[in-house]
Each structure stands twice: as structure tokens, then as C-alpha cells.
Amino acid sequence: xxxxxxxxxxxxxxxxxxxxxxxxxxxxxxxxxxxxxxxxxxxxxxxxxxxxxxxxxxxxxxxxxxxxxxxxxxxxxxxxxxxxxxxxxxxxxxxxxxxxxxxxxxxxxxxxxxxxxxxxxxxxxxxxxxxxxxxxxxxxxxxxxxxxxxxxxxxxxxxxxxxxxxxxxxxxxxxxxxxxxxxxxxxxxxxxxxxxxxxxxxxxxxxxxxxxxxxxxxxxxxxxxxxxxxxxxxxxxxxxxxxxxxxxxxxxxxxxxxxxxxxxxxxxxxxxxxxxxxxxxxxxxxxxxxxxxxxxxxxxxxxxxxxxxxxxxxxxxxxxxxxxxxxxxxxxxxxxxxxxxxxxxxxxxxxxxxxxxxxxxxxxxxxxxxxxxxxxxxxxxxxxxxxxxxxxxxxxxxxxxxxxxxxxxxxxxxxxxxxxxxxxxxxxxxxxxxxxxxxxxxxxxxxxxxxxxxxxxxxxxxxxxxxxxxxxxxxxxxxxxxxxxxxxxxxxxxxxxxxxxxxxxxxxxxxxxxxxxxxxxxxxxx
Numbered sequence: 001x002x003x004x005x006x007x008x009x010x011x012x013x014x015x016x017x018x019x020x021x022x023x024x025x026x027x028x029x030x031x032x033x034x035x036x037x038x039x040x041x042x043x044x045x046x047x048x049x050x051x052x053x054x055x056x057x058x059x060x061x062x063x064x065x066x067x068x069x070x071x072x073x074x075x076x077x078x079x080x081x082x083x084x085x086x087x088x089x090x091x092x093x094x095x096x097x098x099x100x101x102x103x104x105x106x107x108x109x110x111x112x113x114x115x116x117x118x119x120x121x122x123x124x125x126x127x128x129x130x131x132x133x134x135x136x137x138x139x140x141x142x143x144x145x146x147x148x149x150x151x152x153x154x155x156x157x158x159x160x161x162x163x164x165x166x167x168x169x170x171x172x173x174x175x176x177x178x179x180x181x182x183x184x185x186x187x188x189x190x191x192x193x194x195x196x197x198x199x200x201x202x203x204x205x206x207x208x209x210x211x212x213x214x215x216x217x218x219x220x221x222x223x224x225x226x227x228x229x230x231x232x233x234x235x236x237x238x239x240x241x242x243x244x245x246x247x248x249x250x251x252x253x254x255x256x257x258x259x260x261x262x263x264x265x266x267x268x269x270x271x272x273x274x275x276x277x278x279x280x281x282x283x284x285x286x287x288x289x290x291x292x293x294x295x296x297x298x299x300x301x302x303x304x305x306x307x308x309x310x311x312x313x314x315x316x317x318x319x320x321x322x323x324x325x326x327x328x329x330x331x332x333x334x335x336x337x338x339x340x341x342x343x344x345x346x347x348x349x350x351x352x353x354x355x356x357x358x359x360x361x362x363x364x365x366x367x368x369x370x371x372x373x374x375x376x377x378x379x380x381x382x383x384x385x386x387x388x389x390x391x392x393x394x395x396x397x398x399x400x401x402x403x404x405x406x407x408x409x410x411x412x413x414x415x416x417x418x419x420x421x422x423x424x425x426x427x428x429x430x431x432x433x434x435x436x437x438x439x440x441x442x443x444x445x446x447x448x449x450x451x452x453x454x455x456x457x458x459x460x461x462x463x464x465x466x467x468x469x470x471x472x473x474x475x476x477x478x479x480x481x482x483x484x485x486x487x488x489x490x491x492x493x494x495x496x497x498x499x500x501x502x503x504x505x506x507x508x509x510x511x512x513x514x515x516x517x518x519x520x521x522x523x524x525x526x
Contacts, residue, residue: 007325008268008318009168010389016137016162016479022488023481026172027165033322034163042314043295044112047305049370051293060112067095068116075132084446087407088116088127111302115314118333120404120478121262131405131448134477164316166325169480191217195227196245197462209462226463226494230487233470234261234398249459255451259470262404262478263392265339267332267360269368270385274319274328275378276371294372296320307366311338315367330368343392351387360386402478403470405448449474456486460497465490 015024015034027034041057052060071091075082092113096106117123120135127135180186194215199207212227229236236256240248247253276294300314311334318329334342345363349356361383368374374381391397452474458465467490472482492502 007168007327008329008331008387009165009170010266010387012169012480013164013316013331014162015165016476016481018161018163021481022484023172024163026175030171030175032165032171033167033325034165035322036163038295038297038320040295040297042298042300043293045299045301045304045367045370046108047111047302049301049304049306051370054293057295060109063096063099063109064113064115067092067113070095071129071132072136075129076136079130079133082130084128084130085407086129087125088129088132089124091129091132092124108302111312112300114312115300117335118264118314121264121335121401122260122404122406123336126404126406128405128407128448130407134405134449134452134474137475137477137479137482164321166321187216190220193217193243194245195229195243195464197459197464212463224463226465226497228465228467228487228490228494230467230483231396232261232398232400232468233259233403234400235396236398237261238399244464251454252459255454258446258448258451259455260404260406261398261400262402263335263339263399264401265334265342265391266389267334267342267364268318268329268385268387269332269360269364269383270327270329271382272328272380272384274317275373275375275380276317276368277319278373301367301370304366309338309341311341313338313367330364332364332367339392342388343390346388347390347393357383357386360388404478408446452477456489458490460493465494 015021015027018024024034026032041054041061044052044057044060046052071088074091092110096109099106101109114124116127120127192214194213196213196215197209198211198213200210201207212224213221214224214227215221231239233256237259240253240256248256277296297317297320298314299317301312303310303312314333316331316333318331319326321327342360342363345359346356349359364383365376369376369381376382391401392399452471455466456471458471467483467486469476469478469480469483469486471490472479472486476482476485495502
């Protein structure tokens with residue numbers, strides 16, 4: 001059955017940061033609809049499927065975000081001395097032991113903390129503590145550490161740091177691509193297979209490059225003065241060796257190899273109506289959960305013992321979006337093994353097939369069946385449409401979602417897994433693994449912030465530049481805003497190469513790029 005609702009996004013849902021954010025400016029310009037997450041504790045279902053009280057959920061969430069804040073501060077101040085192998089999980093465990101909490105409460109909070117994986121596209125076991133500061137975006141983390149206080153919603157509060165884009169990114173994309181389609185020649189459905197920088201004289205040393213040739217899978221070739229490469233980091237990791245000629249400088253290759261690439265997948269389930277919001281005096285006999293105790297926007301299940309695979313998961317209620325964008329849809333976020341499991345289930349199936357809807361319904365019913373008013377015999381409690389992303393198997397997304405920063409052993413595992421997901425032949429997979437073994441002998445030399453700076457600088461001497469979220473200012477890595485800033489910055493540098501000024505603040509990273517942050521490796525540029 002085709003998914004007929006148009007106002008959902010397979011890509012990003014959020015705008016990160018409200019200060020000097022060009023994406024938010026664009027959203028305002030086109031009258032896009034945004035909303036902050038309600039400042040209420042999330043609905044948290046424990047391992048047995050029981051809904052925690054608002055007070056218990058508040059306690060768990062407040063402790064989690066408090067530790068996240070401490071981790072950002074600790075990573076900022078001590079990055080140079082933190083061992084490469086220390087993970088965010090190690091920090092969580094250490095901080096929880098310092099609190100006077102029963103072991104069972106510590107374990108529950110630790111499970112709540114695992115939801116951080118949906119922000120980075122990887123597990124907290126994988127997240128590097130040393131480079132955790134690189135995850136701190138424009139106005140805080142990738143989701144603001146809300147102070148969960150049950151207070152009057154009309155009271156004066158600090159403006160939210162992150163906004164859910166209820167009207168999706170589609171209208172913004174239409175606006176920013178309008179001039180591109182009008183003024184430029186765009187080749188759609190065309191795969192680039194080779195990018196070659198040409199020296200003026202092969203015997204000249206050092207070589208001076210005069211042009212760049214781009215070759216496509218259709219055997220088309222075009223020559224350019226400069227080339228800006230915006231492909232995702234995952235594409236660079238799997239394809240740079242066979243794409244760029246001559247090979248990229250060793251410093252750029254090392255940067256591509258050291259940086260890691262996360263996976264965040266999403267599933268949308270749409271129902272005939274939002275049964276979980278329906279007013280009813282009848283409690284769910286399975287869980288004793290009532291509508292009054294349900295957070296209207298955000299829900300989390302800890303690793304359930306009542307499902308076959310015991311995957312923790314979280315979802316957003318799109319039924320709570322502002323009018324006219326609200327619809328009876330649950331949006332599930334997932335990473336790591338759960339993302340792999342779901343994409344393995346759905347990738348062989350057509351999204352329009354009955355099996356596709358049945359497969360996703362079967363997997364998620366044990367979760368949403370804990371909601372109030374659920375009745376398996378009622379039509380409005382059965383999904384009518386479903387849509388699952390599959391960035392994991394998307395070649396042009398780089399077999400993943402966005403950059404993240406892992407501890408070296410986990411980075412090695414993720415890189416090997418990336419090679420397998422890319423469907424490369426056995427020899428190339430071994431080659432990727434061999435590179436990682438070499439990396440393990442040089443763990444102390446990995447400096448991910450300098451790797452980002454190297455990619456950001458690019459290869460201007462070869463007329464080759466890089467842009468994308470993985471080359472953005474440190475405060476915007478992994479975000480749409482970061483991707484935008486990186487493109488502006490490179491455009492300004494290329495234009496400057498030809499003596500062209502694009503205007504104040506464009507391309508020079510005026511807002512963020514030159515700022516110093518105390519504690520980040522002694523005060524490095526962000």
C-alpha cells in the first residue's frame with residue numbers, strides 16, 4: 001500500500017540552533033512551521049512495558065541530560081589528556097556510581113542514556129569521550145538538554161535551542177534550488193566515476209594544476225576550472241581511492257579514514273486516527289497507562305523483555321504537530337543493530353507491497369500496543385501506511401547518515417561494516433580492514449579535529465575543494481546548518497581565488513569560524 005501522506009521527511013527533521021542560523025532564517029522567510037519539543041518529561045516505558053510516572057521519567061531524564069552536560073564540559077576541558085579508548089558509556093557509568101542511587105535505578109538511567117545513540121547515529125559504547133565536544137552543536141547538544149520541570153507553560157523561559165520542522169525541509173529545498181535550476185546546468189541521475197586534476201606540465205615540480213576533468217558513468221567528460229565535492233563522508237570513505245586522480249594527498253586520505261560515519265534510520269507508521277490521544281476513561285489493561293500520563297510529543301521504550309529482539313526505541317508523535325501539519329503518525333528513530341535489523345527486513349520489499357506494511361506492523365506492534373486505548377481488534381489501532389528509510393543501503397548517501405566520532409576500536413568495526421554495506425568485492429573489503437589495522441598501531445596520532453580541518457581546507461592547489469556537514473565549523477557538524485555553512489565558506493574561498501567578493505560574512509565563516517572556545521585543546525578555532 002503506497003504511503004500517501006506527503007508531509008514526512010526521510011532526511012532531517014530538526015533545525016539545530018536558533019541564533020544566527022541561516023536555515024532558521026530561510027524557514028522564517030518562507031513561513032515554515034516549526035515547534036520546540038514540549039518541556040515535559042518524555043513518556044518512558046520500562047523493560048516490562050509499564051509507563052513510568054511523570055516524576056520518575058523527569059528524574060531519569062534530568063540525570064541523563066545533566067551527565068551529558070558534564071561530559072561536554074569534561075571533553076572541552078580535558079580533551080588533550082583523555083585516553084583515545086574512553087567512551088561516553090564509560091563516563092556515564094562513572095558518574096552514575098558517584099550518585100547515591102540504588103543499582104536498579106542506576107541501570108534504568110543507563111538505559112535511558114542509550115537514547116543518545118539516536119543523536120549521533122551510533123551507540124554510547126562507540127562515542128568517543130575525547131572528541132565528545134565535537135558533538136556539541138550551535139546552541140548545545142544535538143537535542144537541547146531540557147530542564148524537565150513541571151511548571152506553568154505560560155511562564156517566561158529561555159528560547160528553545162532546537163526546533164522540529166513541522167512543514168519539513170521540502171519548501172526550503174525548493175527555495176534554495178530555484179536559482180540553481182534556472183541559472184546552472186544540472187545533470188540528474190548521473191553518477192561521477194572519476195575526478196582528475198591536470199598539471200600544466202607532467203615534469204614540472206612542484207606541479208601546477210590548471211583544470212579538473214569530471215567523468216561520469218555515461219562516459220561523459222567535462223572540464224572545469226574548480227570542482228567542489230559535496231558527497232557524503234561515507235562516499236568518500238568507500239570511493240576516494242578509485243575516484244580521484246592523482247590520489248588525494250596523504251593528509252586528506254588519513255582524515256577520510258579516521259573520521260567515522262553514523263547511521264540513523266526512521267520508520268513512519270500512520271494510523272486511521274491517533275488512538276493514543278483519544279479521551280477515554282478506560283485504561284490499557286496491559287499496562288495501566290492513561291492518556292493523561294502520556295507525553296504529547298516524545299516517547300521512549302527501554303530494552304523490552306516482552307519483544308523477541310529486546311531493542312530499545314523512541315518515537316515522536318506527529319499527531320502533536322501544529323495545524324495543518326498534524327497527522328496520526330508515529331515517527332520512530334533508530335541506530336546501530338536496530339537500524340540494521342529494520343533495513344534488512346524492509347530492503348527486499350517494495351514499499352507499496354502488503355508485506356512491507358505487515359512486516360513493519362508486526363515489528364512495532366509490541367511497542368505501540370502499550371499506548372492507552374489500544375485494542376488490536378479496532379481498525380484505528382492498526383497502521384494503514386508505513387515508510388522506512390534505508391540510508392544503510394543507499395550508495396549515494398554513503399551507506400549511512402552523517403559523521404560521528406568513535407573510539408578507535410569501534411571506529412575499526414564501523415569502518416569494516418561500512419565496507420560490507422557498500423557491497424564492495426572481497427579484495428576491497430580486506431583492503432579497508434588492512435588500513436584499519438594500520439590505524440590501530442597509530443591510535444595516539446588520531447586527532448579528529450585536525451582531520452576535519454584538513455578536509456575543510458581541501459586541495460586548492462589541485463583546484464579541488466570539499467564541502468558538506470563533515471567539513472563544517474565544529475559547532476555545526478552533522479547538521480543541515482553545518483552543511484550550508486560549509487558550502488558558503490568554500491564558495492567564498494573559490495570566489496576569493498578569482499578576486500570576487502561575495503558579500504560580508506559569506507564564505508569567511510564570520511559568525512562561527514573564527515571564534516575561540518576556551519578549553520577545546522587550549523582554544524582552537526571552531
